[in-house]
Amino acid sequence: MPKTKKPKTTLTQSEKEVNPMEALLQKTALTHIRKGEEVEATIISLSKKATLFDIGAKAQAVLGEKELKEISTYLPYLKVGEKVKARIISEESKEGFPVVSLRNFFEKGKWEILLKKKENEENIEVICGKYGKGGVFVDFMGIRGVIPKIQLTEEFLQHPEKLTNQKIKVKILEVDEKKNRLVVSQKVAALNISHKDLLAGFDKIEVGKTYKAQVLGVSEFGIFCEVEGVEGLVHISEISWEKVSNPSAYVQIGDKIDVSVVEKNVMDLKLNLSIKRLTIDPWSLIEEKYPKDKEVEGEIVRQERYGYFVKLEPGIEGLIHISKLTGKENLKIGTKIKAFIEKAEKRNRKMSLVLTQQKKPVTYR
Secondary structure, three states, rough: OOOOOOOOOOOOOOHHHHOHHHHHHHHHHOOOOOOOOEEEEEEEEEEOOOOOOEOOOOOEEEEEEHHEEEEEEEEOOOOOOOOEEEEEOOOOOOOOOOOOOOOHHHHHHHHHHHHHHHHHOOOOEEEEEEEOOOOOEEOOOOOEEEHHHOOHHHHHHHHHHHOOOOEEEEEEEEEEOOEEEEEEHHHHHOOOOOOOOOOOOOOHOOOOOEEEEEEEEOOOEEEEEEEOEEEEEEEEEHHOOOOOOOHHHOOOOOOOEEEEEEHHHHEEEEEEEOHHOOOHHHHHHHHHHHHOOOOEEEEEEEEEOOOOEEEEOOOOEEEEEHHHHOOOOOOOOOOEEEEEEEEEEEEOOEEEEOOOOOOOOOOOO
């Protein structure tokens, strides 16, 4: 028998009309967002009045009002279409939009910007603060950094304080979020020197070799120098074999001095320098030059609670211990005295003395 055809079902008008929203829900499952959730947000529009993001949800998200006031600081470093990490702080505002926070970006994203800028050798703009021991302090989106004095252009070397409150372009030399460290250079940016050029100049410097250095600055802990375009420091302990209390008594800014390269800091592209190592260490022949019982003449240069230090020659001081004194000697700084060598130790760089008297004290051995 022939198969009978099933009658066609005719849809009613009400069945044909489907709610557009329901159709959309059937076609695409909406992304569910929760307060506190971190999402990847694509910037749709960017301004101080309104900043919008696509977070893949049912509507565009907006930046919270409090953070909108901060966004102007970051506008030069963000662009439409860029993806940033955002956190949902409200699933739906009064206007019906989800509200997001960029707090994590404000705190960490700026470090990522700095790393990219350094990698691409791009300049950044910073606001200069006061001049201190380490150089000129700068601010980049709330991150505090420094321009070492050697990294200033010629016009500001002598008067770095003139940069205060100025906005200038610099190039990044060091950036480390963990150490909260940012070091930049005005000179490298102005001269358009690449990191490759800096590294090439640094690599040419040899440890142990003597170079001419220009004095760029003096502080309580040493002398800042430039050696063939590379930054270096003569630490206060490397200025002279004698005790140094005031480095500025030895050099002035602009002086050209001979230095020996003691160490190269590859991470910072800086040099540790020495002046004193260009001369013979006076302690190297101490035991031969100052044998036991030799009478010497020197000047009292320092008083400590345990005795008096007597300078015999630059770099050589001996101690008259308080136990070797009667208390009636009336010793004063600047007084010239005669004394006997009790003991001179090359290894420990120490020398003990006893005052010359008509008769050696019983305590003398």
